[in-house]
Amino acid sequence: MTGDRFVVGRSRTALDVYRSCSRAEKRELLEFFWRDRGPASPRVEVAARQYGPYAVAALVAVALEVIVLCAVVFPHSTTAGALLAGGAAATVASLVRAVSRWRELARRPRQ
Secondary structure: OEOOEEEEOOEEEEOHHHHHOOHHHHHHHHHHHHHOOOOOOHHHHHHHHHHHHHHHHHHHHHHHHHHHHHHHHOOOOHHHHHHHHHHHHHHHHHHHHHHHHHHHHHHOOOO
8 A cells, every 4th residue: 555545456546536525525535335225426436436346355354354264163153154155245245346336436437
């Protein structure tokens, strides 16, 4: 991570619009990114495009962590391992949703 830029694949993603959003705009952005509730302002849509790679990267890290924990705990406690497996499944489902939403936003024509 270098300043305001994070390298994702071959492209660089700046967070300038996302960081300049107010608290209300960030709330609207999260609603727009995760739930797709209606049209958003052009500013919120740009910020959502910037937010996408970071959401995916964070969920990848969490998913890997939960999967490793599941592998370590399962041999010692089946109940705890099963709970962690459920958490891992929920995390992977969120990751799939984030990746699909990010791709959908990337395909939209820019305003």
